[in-house]
Amino acid sequence: MAEEGSWIAIVDDDRSVLRALTRLLRGRAFHVRTYESAQQFLGALPDGLPECLIVDQQMPEMTGLELFQNLTRRGLQIPTIIITAYTDNGLRQRCESAGAIAFLSKPLQDTSLFAAIEDAYRRGGKRGHEPLQV
Secondary structure, three states, rough: OOOOOOEEEEEEOHHHEEEEEEEHHHOOOOEEEEEOOHHHHHHHHHOOOEEEEEEEEOOOOOOHHHHHHHHOOOOOOOEEEEEEEOOOHHHHHHHHHHHHOEEEEEEOHHHHHHHHHHHHHHHHHOOOOOOHHH
């Protein structure tokens, strides 16, 4: 369960992925906000920062890695999980080198996703977050 007031942002241009991840995470008592593009997420930054960002790599206009790098250049350290339907070891290495928490392949495995989210919460420094029951 997530600490009250903290939330997870999901950025994916596929509405079915947004719906599925939202249901999965809300079923574990996480607060979730969804965005259909990197630009939409960036536009919402004045409303506050998420505890964790889950972002699709393959999106039009700005990829997940480009969004993560954009945030880093702005000095915003949001623990980020990059998800993709395309397995590419070179891309995985670039994402990990850039500082992403995890690089996960679709279809997502619940255990891998929740382990990455737990790591994101740990790195984000929130206190009172209970360990996930996977």
